[in-house]
Each structure stands twice: as structure tokens, then as C-alpha cells.
Amino acid sequence: MSPQVMTPEDVVAELRDGMTLGIGGWGSRRKPMTLVKAIARSGLKDLTVVSYGGPDVGILCALGKIRKLVFGFVSLDSIPLEPHFRKAREQGTLEEIMELDEGMFQLGLRAAAWNLPFLPTRAGLGSDVLNVNREIKTIRSPYADHTELVAMPALRLDAAIVHMNRADARGNAQFLGPDPYFDDLFCMAADRAYVSCEKLELADVDLTRHLLNRTMVHGVIEAPGGAWFTECPPDYNRNEALQKQYAASARDLASWDAFVKEHLS
Amino acid sequence: MSTLGDICAVACADLFRGDGAIMASPMAPIPRLGVLLARKTFAPDLVLSDGIATLVDDDGKPEGWMPFSRVFDTLWNARRHVVMGASQIDRHANQNLSCLGEHARPKVQLLGSRGAPGNTVCHTTSYWVPDHSTRVFVPDVDFVSGVGMARGAAEIRRIVTNLCVMGVSATDGCIRLVSVHPGVTLEKVIESTGFAMHIPDHVPATRAPHADEAALLELLDPGAKIRGTVTA
Numbered sequence: 001m002s003p004q005v006m007t008p009e010d011v012v013a014e015l016r017d018g019m020t021l022g023i024g025g026w027g028s029r030r031k032p033m034t035l036v037k038a039i040a041r042s043g044l045k046d047l048t049v050v051s052y053g054g055p056d057v058g059i060l061c062a063l064g065k066i067r068k069l070v071f072g073f074v075s076l077d078s079i080p081l082e083p084h085f086r087k088a089r090e091q092g093t094l095e096e097i098m099e100l101d102e103g104m105f106q107l108g109l110r111a112a113a114w115n116l117p118f119l120p121t122r123a124g125l126g127s128d129v130l131n132v133n134r135e136i137k138t139i140r141s142p143y144a145d146h147t148e149l150v151a152m153p154a155l156r157l158d159a160a161i162v163h164m165n166r167a168d169a170r171g172n173a174q175f176l177g178p179d180p181y182f183d184d185l186f187c188m189a190a191d192r193a194y195v196s197c198e199k200l201e202l203a204d205v206d207l208t209r210h211l212l213n214r215t216m217v218h219g220v221i222e223a224p225g226g227a228w229f230t231e232c233p234p235d236y237n238r239n240e241a242l243q244k245q246y247a248a249s250a251r252d253l254a255s256w257d258a259f260v261k262e263h264l265s
Numbered sequence: 266m267s268t269l270g271d272i273c274a275v276a277c278a279d280l281f282r283g284d285g286a287i288m289a290s291p292m293a294p295i296p297r298l299g300v301l302l303a304r305k306t307f308a309p310d311l312v313l314s315d316g317i318a319t320l321v322d323d324d325g326k327p328e329g330w331m332p333f334s335r336v337f338d339t340l341w342n343a344r345r346h347v348v349m350g351a352s353q354i355d356r357h358a359n360q361n362l363s364c365l366g367e368h369a370r371p372k373v374q375l376l377g378s379r380g381a382p383g384n385t386v387c388h389t390t391s392y393w394v395p396d397h398s399t400r401v402f403v404p405d406v407d408f409v410s411g412v413g414m415a416r417g418a419a420e421i422r423r424i425v426t427n428l429c430v431m432g433v434s435a436t437d438g439c440i441r442l443v444s445v446h447p448g449v450t451l452e453k454v455i456e457s458t459g460f461a462m463h464i465p466d467h468v469p470a471t472r473a474p475h476a477d478e479a480a481l482l483e484l485l486d487p488g489a490k491i492r493g494t495v496t497a
Contacts (some may be wrong), residue, residue, distance in 0.1 A: 053377075057365050073377035080376065088362070089374035100365065101382035121341070123383030126416030128409040132368050178318035179332040205396060 003171035006219040008038035011194045014219075015039070015159055018067070020048040022109070022155075022190055023185040023232065024162030028054040028076045028238060030175070032163035032196050033228030035221065039065065040264045049154055050109075051180065052102065054230060056247060059264070062256060067095045070155060072102030076243055082252035100124070100131055100152075104181055108155035113188035120149040131249060159168030159191035163226045164212065165235055167197035171217030174209040177233040187216040196223040198235045267473040269427065270295070270492025272446045273393075274482055275474045276425045278303040280391045281346060286310040288320075288331070288345040294491045296348035296393045296425075301485050302478060340380065343419065346389040349381060353406040354392060356440055356460040358421045358433050360385070360411035368408055381411035389420040395495060397436050398427035399459035414438030427495050429454045429470055444471040449497055 004010075015021070021039075025031035036056045039047075046067040049058050053074030060066050062084040074085040088094050100108070107119040120139065124130055125148065130138070141147040160182040167173035173195050175183070187193035193216055200222040203209070228230075229239035229246065249259035277299025281289060289304075289311045291297040304311045304323055314336075315321045320329035331339070338440075339345050352375050353361040362381050366372030379461040384390055390411060391440040394401055405449070412418050415438045423443065441463035445454055447470045474482060486492055 073379045079375070085289055086374040089371055092370045099368075099378055101378055102380045103341070103383040106334070106337055121383070122386045123341075123380075125382070125386050126409070126412040126418075127378065127381050127382035127385075128363075128368070129378055131409075181333060213434060 003169070003214055003217045004219050005169050005200070006194070006221050008035050008196070008221055008223065011035055011161070011219060011221065012038045012042045012044065012190065015044055017044060018046045020050065020156065021160040022157040022160035022186040023049060023051040023056045024160065024181060024186045025054065025056070025227070026052045026179070026181045028078070028230045028243065029179070030163055030177060030181065030232050031056050031089045031230040032048060032161040032226060034196055034223035034226040035161040035163070035194065036060065037228070039162050048207070048220055052105070053068060053082065053085065053259070055082070058082045061085050061088035061094065062250070064093065068097065069094055070098040070100065070105070072100050072105045076247060078240060079243065079247050081088040083247050086215060087250055099129060100133070101127070101129055104150065104152045105155070106130070106185065109182060109185040109189045110155045111152065111154035113185050116154060118151040118153050121152055122149060124150040124152070124215065133261040157186065157187060157190035158192070160186040161196070162193070163196045163232070165198050165232065166203045166218050167195055167200060168202050169200060169220060171195065171212070171214035172202065172210060172222055173197060173212040173217065174205065175211050176203060176205065176209060176235070180211045184211050184216065187212055192218045194221065195218040196226040198224055198226060198232065267447070267479070268489065268492060269446060269448065269497060270376060270489055270495040271474050271479065271482055273425060273427060273495050274298045274302060275478060276471055276487070276493055277348065277393060277429050278306070280348065280423050280425065281308045281311060284308060284311060284346055284389075286312060287383070288312045288314070288339050290314070290345060290347040292347065292349050293393050293395070295395065295495065298491050304479055305481050307477060310447045316402070322390055340384060340387050343388040346391065346422070347384045348391045348393050349384065349411065350391045351382050351392050351394060351401065351411070353401055353403050354394070354424065356407045356462065357405055357415050357438060358413035358418070358424070358440055359406045359409045359416065360392065361406035361408045362410040363408040365407050378410040385411040385421070387419055389422050390418065391422045392424040394424060394426040395482045397428040397454070397457050402458040402460065404460045427497055428457060431462065439463060441465070442468060447473065
């Protein structure tokens with residue numbers, strides 16, 4: 001494949017109503033917010049969103065873009081509870097959810113990335129995660145131990161969006177911060193992966209920083225400030241003031257309308 | 266004279282007795298202070314992250330890389346002891362981080378299950394509850410995120426609260442009282458707990474810090490900024 005250099009609007013044009021969309025990053029850390037904003041402005045709807053959730057989930061919940069949410073948590077880190085997600089859950093506006101242990105979540109992505117139907121784990125055994133997700137089955141080890149294990153099903157994605165510090169036009173991309181999170185798995189679990197980056201030029205750094213290679217990437221988007229108010233070190237820290245303003249906008253409809261008008265339209 | 270904050274920090278340190286070279290994962294400032302104290306005294310081998318992705322040694326120097334993917338590796342490997350918080354804990358030591366009310370349409374949406382299901386089945390788990398009340402200690406949790414012994418937990422070591430230290434019974438896995446903090450009455454613990462727990466005939470007082478521990482606590486938490494947050 002030869003990745004294309006695209007705009008956020010080009011990415012949106014390749015997405016369809018009802019798609020399963022993986023969103024990289026973690027909580028309020030290195031989230032692909034320029035791409036999330038493009039989706040927010042679009043007519044896309046009925047998405048299944050798969051995310052280690054932060055404001056990406058909150059915004060798409062508040063705009064009614066999500067039909068089903070697959071999550072282990074939704075948090076803004078410095079503000080532990082995501083108020084827009086909270087509101088959506090408490091008002092019953094999310095049609096369907098799959099709440100997982102965050103390790104099960106990783107294994108679901110990994111199973112999809114490895115083209116496996118499931119991966120076994122102990123995580124989830126005995127917990128209500130299995131009671132509220134009847135489609136998740138357990139299996140017995142075929143070996144002498146006969147251990148009961150959760151068969152975490154693959155979380156196959158139609159598309160994934162992630163934000164990296166640096167990339168090149170061919171689809172190689174680097175993380176320069178402390179943690180790669182699971183952005184490589186999101187890309188490999190997806191039929192099509194779109195990578196926004198702070199700068200379309202690779203940094204001269206250790207090769208272990210090259211998290212994504214061009215076998216994993218279909219489109220590259222140069223988006224300086226692309227993580228918006230979420231943190232993207234070493235390029236920038238979280239904009240706590242703007243995050244506070246975002247969180248406060250869940251207070252009432254007028255506050256949210258004002259936030260959308262200022263930032264999301 | 267020890268404060269309640271001193272007592273709780275020392276009780277959190279004592280959680281790690283005998284743990285050796287494992288990763289300690291305190292999820293709040295008081296248990297983190299406990300880990301730092303344990304490492305400076307009886308548990309020098311404990312491994313601790315800076316809370317982002319770097320393992321830091323006793324002098325605060327980086328000694329390893331611990332991004333989330335390796336946290337999962339470490340926890341599935343079982344060389345970890347987590348001290349989690351809890352929105353609810355029930356008599357079977359099941360824990361809820363997810364939501365209050367019906368899961369399909371919760372009255373209050375909380376964080377979500379996070380890593381609690383995996384943590385509890387894979388490795389040693391303790392809890393820190395800074396606001397011991399019948400709101401937290403309920404007969405049955407609304408949603409089981411972290412599992413208790415009857416549901417297959419690896420080990421529920423202790424629950425340290427602002428009033429007492431609890432453990433689980435070796436026979437039925439239900440919550441038992443271990444000690445009550447100095448200055449707190451047994452009656453207060455009982456009326457703040459929403460279920461009947463196992464109570465020994467003689468309830469000891471939670472220990473106070475030794476002189477060297479008290480000095481270290483002042484060094485680790487100057488002016489008791491962290492310890493001062495604990496109230497009965």
C-alpha cells in the first residue's frame with residue numbers, strides 16, 4: 001500500500017455511518033483530536049467507538065455520534081470523571097456499551113491485530129464484566145491444567161485514528177513522549193489506519209521511537225496541535241485551562257452550545 | 266504524638282511486608298507515601314513507577330521503563346501489588362469502580378472497571394478508603410469490578426481506611442476487622458460499615474510509627490501536606 005498525505009476532511013470522507021472506529025491515545029493523553037473534531041463537524045453517525053476513553057469519547061457522546069461504546073474507562077486524568085460521558089450514561093443516550101477490563105481491551109485489539117478470533121486471559125473472570133457482556137465466553141485450557149479462561153474476542157476495527165509526534169509521507173511514525181500506549185495495535189486491528197502528526201518530518205531519534213511503519217498506515221495527516229488540549233509531550237503539555245472549560249461545558253445545554261460554537265463548528 | 270495521617274501511612278507501608286522485588290502500584294497519595302516509607306525501611310526491593318512511564322529508584326533516579334503495555338505484562342506476570350481505591354466494597358471484598366445503580370442505566374457513572382478485574386484475579390490487591398462510611402462499605406456492590414476471594418481473587422491483602430485496617434477471613438473470604446486506629450472507637454467502625462464483619466474478641470490498635478519512621482515520614486511528606494488530608 002502507499003499511504004496518502006490527507007486532510008482531516010479526506011479522512012472523514014472515507015468513513016461511513018455505522019463503522020467501528022478505534023481511537024488511539026489514553027485518557028486525556030495524545031488523543032487524535034484534530035481528527036475527532038473533523039468527525040464532530042461531519043454528518044457521521046451510529047459509530048461504534050473503541051477507545052481508552054478521554055475527551056474523544058465525551059465529545060462524540062455529547063454530539064450523539066456514538067451508537068455503541070467499547071471502553072475500559074473514560075477519564076480526563078486530571079479530572080477523573082469525564083462529565084460528558086457521565087451524562088450520556090446517566091441519561092441513557094448511549095444505545096449500547098461494552099465495558100471491559102482495560103487489559104481485556106488490549107487483548108481484544110491484539111487478537112484483531114494478529115487475525116485471531118480471541119485471546120485467552122484471566123482478566124474478567126468472576127467480575128460483572130462477564131455478566132453484562134454475555135457475548136464474551138470462557139474456555140477451558142486444552143492442556144492438563146484445564147484452567148477456565150476468558151476468551152476475549154477480537155475487537156476488529158473498520159478504521160483507526162491515532163496522533164503521533166512525527167511521521168513521514170510514507171506512513172512511518174514516531175512517538176517522542178513517555179508512552180506509546182496501544183496506537184500500534186489500533187492501527188494493526190483496523191482495515192484502514194489514519195495517523196495525524198505534529199510535524200510531517202521524522203525526528204533524528206533512536207529507532208525504538210518508530211512505533212508505526214508503513215505496513216500499518218493508510219493515510220497521514222499533518223496536524224500541528226493535533227492532540228488539542230490533551231497532552232502531547234515533548235511537543236506540549238495538557239492545556240488544563242481549556243480542559244476545565246470543556247468539562248464545565250457539560251453543566252447545561254447553553255454552556256455546551258457555546259463550547260461547540262467556539263471550538264467544534 | 267502520631268496523627269491519623271501518620272497511622273494510615275504506616276498501615277499502608279505495612280501492606281508490603283514480605284513482598285520483595287515486585288512492582289508496588291499505589292493509586293493515591295497516602296498509599297504512595299506508604300510505599301516510599303516501606304522502601305526506605307523494611308522493603309528496599311520494591312519497584313515503583315513515577316506514575317507516568319518511568320521506574321524510579323529510592324533516590325528518585327530512573328531505573329526502568331514502565332509504559333502501560335508493560336504494566337499489563339507485569340500484572341499478568343503477577344509480580345505486582347496494587348493499592349486501589351473503591352467507590353464501594355462489600356462484605357465479600359468485591360469492589361466497584363464502575364457505576365452506582367443499574368449498569369444499563371446508572372444513577373451515577375463512575376470511572377469504569379479500569380484494570381480492577383484483571384488486577385484482582387492476577388496478583389495481590391489492597392485497598393485504601395479515605396472516607397470509611399456505609400456509602401462505601403455496602404452489603405453488596407452494585408457492580409463487581411474487582412473480585413473478592415469467593416470470586417477468584419489471587420489475594421486480598423488488606424483494606425486500610427481512615428478508621429481501621431480490615432482483612433479477609435481465611436475460611437469464608439468475608440471481611441474481618443484487623444485493627445482500629447488509635448483515637449477511633451470500635452463502635453464508630455461498626456456503625457460506619459454497612460454489613461456485619463468478623464470482629465475478633467480483642468481488637469488491637471493499629472500501630473503508630475517508630476521514631477525512625479516518623480522522621481522519614483516528615484522527610485517524605487514535609488509539613489504533612491499529604492498526611493494532613495486524613496480525617497476521621
